[in-house]
Amino acid sequence: MDAIGIEERVAKYGTRSIKKAAKLRGLKLAASMVDLTTLEGKDTPGKVASLCQKALCPHDPELGVPQVAAVCVYPAMVKHARKALGSDTVVRVASVATAFPSGQAPLKTRLAEVKAAVADGADEIDMVINRGAFLSGEFGVMQDEIRAVVEACGQATLKVILEVSELETYDNIRAASFLAMRVIREGDFIKTSTGKTSLNATLGNNQVMIEAIRDYYLDTGISIAMKPAGGIRTAKQALTFLIAIKETLGDAWLNHSRYRFGASALLNDLIRQIEKEKTGAYQAPYYFSEATESY
Amino acid sequence: MSRLPITKTPKVYVGGAFIRSESARVFPLKDAAGDFFANIPQCTRKDLRNAVEAAAKAGFGWAKRTAYNRGQIIYRLGEMIEARAGEMAAALVLGGASKVAAAREVSVTVDRLIYYAGWTDKYEQVLGNVNPVAAPYFNFTVTEPMGIVGVLAPEQSPLLALVSLFAPAITSGNAVVALASTSQPYPAILLGEMLATSDLPGGVVNVLTGFRKEMVPTFAAHRHLRALVGVANADERKALALGAADSMKRLHLLKAEEPIDWLADSVQSLYAVRDTLEFKTTWHPIGA
Numbered sequence: 001m002d003a004i005g006i007e008e009r010v011a012k013y014g015t016r017s018i019k020k021a022a023k024l025r026g027l028k029l030a031a032s033m034v035d036l037t038t039l040e041g042k043d044t045p046g047k048v049a050s051l052c053q054k055a056l057c058p059h060d061p062e063l064g065v066p067q068v069a070a071v072c073v074y075p076a077m078v079k080h081a082r083k084a085l086g087s088d089t090v091v092r093v094a095s096v097a098t099a100f101p102s103g104q105a106p107l108k109t110r111l112a113e114v115k116a117a118v119a120d121g122a123d124e125i126d127m128v129i130n131r132g133a134f135l136s137g138e139f140g141v142m143q144d145e146i147r148a149v150v151e152a153c154g155q156a157t158l159k160v161i162l163e164v165s166e167l168e169t170y171d172n173i174r175a176a177s178f179l180a181m182r183v184i185r186e187g188d189f190i191k192t193s194t195g196k197t198s199l200n201a202t203l204g205n206n207q208v209m210i211e212a213i214r215d216y217y218l219d220t221g222i223s224i225a226m227k228p229a230g231g232i233r234t235a236k237q238a239l240t241f242l243i244a245i246k247e248t249l250g251d252a253w254l255n256h257s258r259y260r261f262g263a264s265a266l267l268n269d270l271i272r273q274i275e276k277e278k279t280g281a282y283q284a285p286y287y288f289s290e291a292t293e294s295y
Numbered sequence: 296m297s298r299l300p301i302t303k304t305p306k307v308y309v310g311g312a313f314i315r316s317e318s319a320r321v322f323p324l325k326d327a328a329g330d331f332f333a334n335i336p337q338c339t340r341k342d343l344r345n346a347v348e349a350a351a352k353a354g355f356g357w358a359k360r361t362a363y364n365r366g367q368i369i370y371r372l373g374e375m376i377e378a379r380a381g382e383m384a385a386a387l388v389l390g391g392a393s394k395v396a397a398a399r400e401v402s403v404t405v406d407r408l409i410y411y412a413g414w415t416d417k418y419e420q421v422l423g424n425v426n427p428v429a430a431p432y433f434n435f436t437v438t439e440p441m442g443i444v445g446v447l448a449p450e451q452s453p454l455l456a457l458v459s460l461f462a463p464a465i466t467s468g469n470a471v472v473a474l475a476s477t478s479q480p481y482p483a484i485l486l487g488e489m490l491a492t493s494d495l496p497g498g499v500v501n502v503l504t505g506f507r508k509e510m511v512p513t514f515a516a517h518r519h520l521r522a523l524v525g526v527a528n529a530d531e532r533k534a535l536a537l538g539a540a541d542s543m544k545r546l547h548l549l550k551a552e553e554p555i556d557w558l559a560d561s562v563q564s565l566y567a568v569r570d571t572l573e574f575k576t577t578w579h580p581i582g583a
Contacts, residue, residue, distance in 0.1 A: 281542060282344050284519035285351070295355040295442045295470075 001170035001208060010203035013243045023239070024277045030238040031058065031065055031270045033256045034263055035094055035227065037072040039195065045080040048073055052084035055091045059271045059288075063278060068267060069256035070094040070124060075117040082121030094124035094159070098149060101163070101194035103128040107145060114152040124157040125149070126262075128194060129176065131166045139179055147183045159189035159227055162209075165199035170208045177212035181224050187257065191227040195262060200230025206241060210248045226253070229262025235273040238266060265289070305333050305480075307504055308487025309342070310349030311497015316505070317341050324481060327391040335480045338505035340513035346472045346501040347519050350443045353498025354470030358440050365468065366415035372493035373408035376401065376486075383454065383485055390453060390479035403558050404455045410563050411462040418467065418568045426576070433579040438467065438572040441545070445514045446473035447507070447525025449549075452557040453479035454486060459557055460524050461500060463567035472501045474514070474525075480504040511535065518542040522571050526551050545571075 070092040099105035306313035321334035387397035453476040475483030515538025
């Protein structure tokens, strides 16, 4: 991979000027792609239930903010999320599994975790790859494990987390993307990170992965979906990621079955900016997030 | 051998940094004789937005400081201006003030800061209260800073008026985004350099320069600004009143049509501190 070329390419995305109606459309599209996430040790059923309410109705319906794509929780919270969302909803329940975030558990345990999450009602499973196996060159081991998880998922969509910050180079990210794509199904995702390390989704990592998706699609005709996660907090960042998709993969990937944002705070800023576009007035963050200091 | 002249690029002080306008626009400033002096940043609504973000970041920590420490820092701002009084007076002369008037404006500005520095740990004693209630409750009223306050400085007294307007707001822990005089912006630019060396955390006071006509509507509409203080003409007051009603902000505006003697002691007041405070009353049960 040409690292400098990638950096130059993604720097250009920041120069695109998206205003008014196009911006509003982009903000709403980004909101519909959010995997509203809570992955904290202190998560409770009550907290998950309120997250689900937010997923179903992010803001005043008059503002026209769409429902998010999914809520993303720990396996123990899947049944609470399922209950809060109900069964006849388009908002999907996603669960991280396979000993998230490290993946350092016996394969048997990891597969059992996946099956348990699916049995509890998860529509989507976010797994982590075996980075140790990848980095020591045991690609077969890594692929076999993903294959086993695909099987354990059954009908559930799979998202394969590469944890790019631990792969260190763009070449490794591209290689890991291909290894994963070869064993997952059409419509499954590859995902940048767990959000639990210091370096998360960057435009550069995103670019390497979506170029891998493009090349794999041109090669095989199989379309793989993409999910950057971690560190995407502002509406402006989200729009830049959408520009990257539009210019690399095209309109076919600009929907929530092909592209997602893994984020917890992003939705608040998207709503804030949608309100700004509608009213013309800059908004205070504390109207959109309880976590913000109301200074 | 003669040196090439080294001229300063005036920049505005926002978020603890000296920046140009995001628009990269400038407007020429002429001295009293009509000769070109410098290009001044012509800030936009986006600069205002960025300044508010910076104020929001800095303000919470500023409000949390002890009142005593806020007093020390405001006092130090006075020290910084005093130490560069000659330079500041020259900036005022540039805008047309006489040397005597300029020197007086600078010294009164410093005195005004010292005045409010003294109030930081005292206003609460005067404005807060224990209220008499006919029930077994301890009922008391305490004050809190409102948050981010917009300041619209008048055209005249470009230093003293600006300081007189923002000093009471930061006394209680508010953060400020100020728009300097359009016709005489240079003293405010210079003030930024003194703010930067005063121990005042970056972002607590942000000073923008530019055209009122472009900026006032955004000051009116921005929902993160909790209050506006300043001087405005009739048209601006109307626009600001409408915007403030819509965004629920408090307004304390003086009329630009009426002369204001900023040098007078009557300008400085505890009530100016009160203008940007919220009052909170608490009922606390006590034993029968």
